[in-house]
Amino acid sequence: MTQRTILWLSAHPEHRSLNGSLRRDGIGHLESAGHTVLDSDLYAMDWNPVVRQADAGTLEDGRFHVTADVRDAYLQERLPNDVASEQEKLLRADAVVVQFPLWWYGMPAILKGWFDRVFISGFAFGKDASTGQRLRYEQGPFTGKRALAAVTLGDRPASIGPRGKSGELNELLFGLLHGTFAYTGMSVLDPWALPSADFTEDYDDVLAGLTGRLESLFTEAPIPYRPQFTGQYTDQWELVPEILPEETGLSIHHESTP
Amino acid sequence: MTQRTILWLSAHPEHRSLNGSLRRDGIGHLESAGHTVLDSDLYAMDWNPVVRQADAGTLEDGRFHVTADVRDAYLQERLPNDVASEQEKLLRADAVVVQFPLWWYGMPAILKGWFDRVFISGFAFGKDASTGQRLRYEQGPFTGKRALAAVTLGDRPASIGPRGKSGELNELLFGLLHGTFAYTGMSVLDPWALPSADFTEDYDDVLAGLTGRLESLFTEAPIPYRPQFTGQYTDQWELVPEILPEETGLSIHHESTP
Numbered sequence: 001m002t003q004r005t006i007l008w009l010s011a012h013p014e015h016r017s018l019n020g021s022l023r024r025d026g027i028g029h030l031e032s033a034g035h036t037v038l039d040s041d042l043y044a045m046d047w048n049p050v051v052r053q054a055d056a057g058t059l060e061d062g063r064f065h066v067t068a069d070v071r072d073a074y075l076q077e078r079l080p081n082d083v084a085s086e087q088e089k090l091l092r093a094d095a096v097v098v099q100f101p102l103w104w105y106g107m108p109a110i111l112k113g114w115f116d117r118v119f120i121s122g123f124a125f126g127k128d129a130s131t132g133q134r135l136r137y138e139q140g141p142f143t144g145k146r147a148l149a150a151v152t153l154g155d156r157p158a159s160i161g162p163r164g165k166s167g168e169l170n171e172l173l174f175g176l177l178h179g180t181f182a183y184t185g186m187s188v189l190d191p192w193a194l195p196s197a198d199f200t201e202d203y204d205d206v207l208a209g210l211t212g213r214l215e216s217l218f219t220e221a222p223i224p225y226r227p228q229f230t231g232q233y234t235d236q237w238e239l240v241p242e243i244l245p246e247e248t249g250l251s252i253h254h255e256s257t258p
Numbered sequence: 259m260t261q262r263t264i265l266w267l268s269a270h271p272e273h274r275s276l277n278g279s280l281r282r283d284g285i286g287h288l289e290s291a292g293h294t295v296l297d298s299d300l301y302a303m304d305w306n307p308v309v310r311q312a313d314a315g316t317l318e319d320g321r322f323h324v325t326a327d328v329r330d331a332y333l334q335e336r337l338p339n340d341v342a343s344e345q346e347k348l349l350r351a352d353a354v355v356v357q358f359p360l361w362w363y364g365m366p367a368i369l370k371g372w373f374d375r376v377f378i379s380g381f382a383f384g385k386d387a388s389t390g391q392r393l394r395y396e397q398g399p400f401t402g403k404r405a406l407a408a409v410t411l412g413d414r415p416a417s418i419g420p421r422g423k424s425g426e427l428n429e430l431l432f433g434l435l436h437g438t439f440a441y442t443g444m445s446v447l448d449p450w451a452l453p454s455a456d457f458t459e460d461y462d463d464v465l466a467g468l469t470g471r472l473e474s475l476f477t478e479a480p481i482p483y484r485p486q487f488t489g490q491y492t493d494q495w496e497l498v499p500e501i502l503p504e505e506t507g508l509s510i511h512h513e514s515t516p
Contacts, residue, residue, distance in 0.1 A: 105433030
């Protein structure tokens with residue numbers, strides 16, 4: 001088995017929790033297989049998730065232009081250390097596991113703010129200065145990296161299924177899976193999910209489900225999101241009328257699966 | 259015009275920004291019409307968005323059970339003041355306007371963490387202690403309140419349209435609109451959105467769009483999400499097979515619109 005480097009990003013306030021155990025044992029499983037794990041346990045790190053002017057440093061006109069000023073700070077290598085250090089981990093990683101409890105059908109704030117502060121313009125997306133090429137989706141800077149979301153949640157399984165009241169999980173997480181992972185070039189795996197997490201009876205069984213997914217982290221077929229720059233989308237970023245004509249909904253952005 | 263109370267929740271780090279101007283002028287518009295506005299400008303308040311053990315206070319067994327321990331703190335009236343104060347504002351409000359720039363296709367972390375910390379079990383959802391009735395969706399505690407998301411974003415308009423590469427906006431925001439607003443009982447309006455926000459040329463025109471929506475805050479027809487407890491969903495929280503048989507996707511959770 002090829003040795004790889006994996007960034008394990010997690011967000012739970014109690015290390016003596018189901019999430020805490022899955023984090024510890026998931027990391028242990030990867031390390032036992034000879035991989036290197038970079039560990040970003042955001043609560044343990046007391047991670048600051050709030051984008052503020054301090055991320056950009058001193059401003060030219062005293063007014064904070066979020067995207068542009070933080071990009072300048074990145075390009076001039078004057079980002080805060082906490083952000084720069086997370087960017088270095090991400091660059092070293094062949095894959096990212098993002099593990100969290102689903103709160104209000106999304107990521108806990110401390111985790112959302114990891115993306116807000118770390119995935120900045122110039123680093124996670126942008127334009128090639130010489131060619132003008134857009135660096136996103138299949139041209140994104142993180143092509144070759146894989147991403148797996150590992151989620152615990154309170155709802156019962158059917159409620160996050162295709163016709164479930166809460167919304168199908170991959171669609172609920174579209175902003176993360178497609179709008180963040182795929183947008184920056186990563187290959188995105190189907191999330192691992194544990195519904196009815198409060199009623200977990202057999203921890204070993206749950207863990208085996210997760211470690212099984214970790215074992216196929218580099219071999220599974222990713223979600224077949226359509227590439228942006230091969231003619232499937234117009235220059236207004238709409239699916240061309242010839243593909244699935246008249247159809248709507250987030251699933252139109254997958255190529256059909258076999 | 260009936261005088262109402264509106265909670266204006268906003269999240270932008272620079273008050274001299276487009277978002278800052280829309281916040282100021284939107285609030286001014288409501289006040290000129292005689293309404294009372296409760297203002298939660300999260301950056302100005304230096305709001306802490308991170309759920310931590312401190313929200314629950316001292317723990318019985320030293321281990322933080324997030325949902326249950328914070329619910330206990332709520333029921334025993336020992337929540338931190340910042341959380342209790344936001345809950346009071348929400349209870350006073352007839353409507354909530356939630357205004358933010360779309361970052362990584364979701365809310366800025368400081369705003370996500372407002373819901374994580376304020377919308378806790380017992381307050382925003384739960385079970386009626388005497389009847390056992392589930393307090394959510396049409397039985398939720400916030401029925402009678404209206405919710406409007408007001409979003410600025412970088413993508414061009416078509417990209418968040420029905421066939422847009424980024425995903426249709428109401429589907430991208432399903433976790434907020436349906437999983438948070440509707441879940442807690444609110445009537446949810448179609449979001450107001452400003453795409454291509456970085457290329458805004460005519461501020462007055464943009465503002466007029468927003469104030470137009472504010473004027474119909476209490477009269478617009480809300481998004482017709484299906485109620486949960488009237489037979490449209492199974493007890494496993496799936497849409498019953500007789501409704502839109504075989505269909506999937508987030509849009510199945512709307513009643514068809516005229």
